[in-house]
Amino acid sequence: MRFNATYLRFLQKPTLYFVTIGLVMGCTKKEEIILPPVKVNVVKAIQKDVPIFEEYVAQVFGESDVDIRARVEGWVTSVNFKEGSFVKKGDLLYIIDDIQYKNRVDQVRSQLTATQTEMVRAEGELSRVKPLADMNALSKQDLDNAKAKYEASLAQVRAAEASLENAKVEYGYTRVYAPFDGLVGISNFRVGDYVTRSGTTSVLTTISSIGAVRVRFQISEREYLRLTQMTTGELETAKKNIQLIMADGSLYSETGEVDFADREVDPKTGTLTIEARFPNPKGILRPGLFVKSRVLIKTFPGAIMVPQRAVMQLQHISRVFVVTDSSTVKAVPVETGPKSGDGWIITKGINAGDRIAIIGSASLTPDAKIEAVEQKWPENSPNQ
Structure with missing residues (x-):
């Protein structure tokens, strides 16, 4: 039987082969990698009165938003305010063409004068007829007629007086004044625009107190x-x-x-x-x-709070990671209350001053070594 020369040389050096394998395995064992502690942000649980x-x-x-409306119809002849400015009660805002209303006042005043003249004549007639009727020089019918004429003329005077008052009121409506102190808005009408007393076209502007x-x-x-x-x-x-x-x-x-x-x-x-x-x-x-x-x-008096991002939730279970004295983290189940700002009230499970790790997306196991990076929380609190 013939043997390969290479195989024969291998059989002659078995000790060297196994020594080489042992050296390689030994070197592999010595080069085992040890990971450094993970840096984790850490805050302290605080205690304070928390308003919810x-x-x-x-x-x-x-306080009052009032639409200023036109109460007569006519052409706007004057706008007397600056839009968006403050006005005082009684300030003149608009003037509406008043010619027809002034003429109406003059007309009704003339009618009143005529009715007053007629009333004076009827009153004089009654004064003349009454004593004659008392002496039976005139009939009772004549007296009744004189009284009726006087009362009719008196009623006409009162009607004319009322018409004159109405005409004066309408004439006064051609001047639009601010009803109270306030901020006036944009004018819906300019000089030369025609306004009416009804519908949306009656709203001149709005004043707000x-x-x-x-x-x-x-x-x-x-x-x-x-x-x-x-x-x-x-x-x-x-x-x-x-x-x-x-x-x-x-x-x-x-x-x-x-x-x-x-x-x-x-x-x-x-x-x-x-x-x-x-x-x-x-x-x-x-x-x-x-x-x-x-x-x-x-308001929750003396409530324990931690940042919301420090609370881990899984279904109905909430927990936080508390940093121990040996620089490891320990998962602690907690009971939570309402949230306030970026914090969360913890009603059970930790105490004020406990150091809480904010794990975030880091993958840590309980008792894993960490390097604590102290953080200030809340942001407006003094340095811890």
């Missing part, structure tokens, strides 16, 4: 029922502490108070309209502005 708010989309209205404003918002039936379950004290506190969040996210400096709730829930939307009144000393709030009303629902 509900926010609703709301709209601003003036904005020293204080009304803010309206709607709450759902469920929210309304929740409010009815609040105590009297909680409800009064909520009614007197309405806040406004402006469109840029800033908080309005003045606090409002609820004026009233509508008498019914709107069957079309299932909501109840609430109106609150806000001081507006700087005139920042204007009619039509959209804001958010923030209502204080309840």
Whole structure:
């Protein structure tokens, strides 16, 4: 039997082969990789009184928003205000062509004079007839006729006086004045436009009183029922502490108070309209502005809070990762309450001052070593 030369040389050196394999395995074992601790953001659980708010989309209205309407027909001959400016009560806003109304006053005044002259003549006739009738020099019929003429002339005088007053009133309507102090809007008519006393063409402009404003918002039936379950004290506190969040996210400096709730829930939307009144000393709030009303629902005294991103939820179970003294993390089940801002109230499971790891997308197991990166929370709190 013949053997391959290479195979024979292999059989002659078995010890060298196994030593080589052993060296390779030994080197592999020594080069095992040990991962460094994972850097994890860590915050401290805080304890403070936490107010819970509900926010609703709301709209601003003036304390009084009044359409200024024409009460006579005619051509606009003068516009005496600057649009968008503040006006005082009694300021002249418009003049409507008054010629026909002035002529009407003169005409009715002449009619009044004629009826007054007729009344004086009838009164004189009655004064002449009455003593003669008393002496039977004239018949009772003559006396009755004289009295009837006098009373008819007196009625005509009163009717003419009333007509004159009406004519004067209409003549006065050709001058349109501001009914109160306020902010005047855009004029719907210019000089030369024709206005009427009815329909949409009668609205000249709108004036709003904005020293204080009304803010309206709607709450759902469920929210309304929740409010009815609040105590009297909680409800009064909520009614007197309405806040406004402006469109840029800033908080309005003045606090409002609820004026009233509508008498019914709107069957079309299932909501109840609430109106609150806000001081507006700087005139920042204007009619039509959209804001958010923030209502204080309840205050949790001495509540434990952590960031919402620190709470891990799986179905109905919530937990946080607490950093231990040995720089490891421990999963702790917790019970949660309401959310406030970017925080979450924890009602059971941890204490104030506990160091909470914000795991995020990191994959960690309990007792895994971490490198804690201390973070400030909330953002406006002093450095920890």
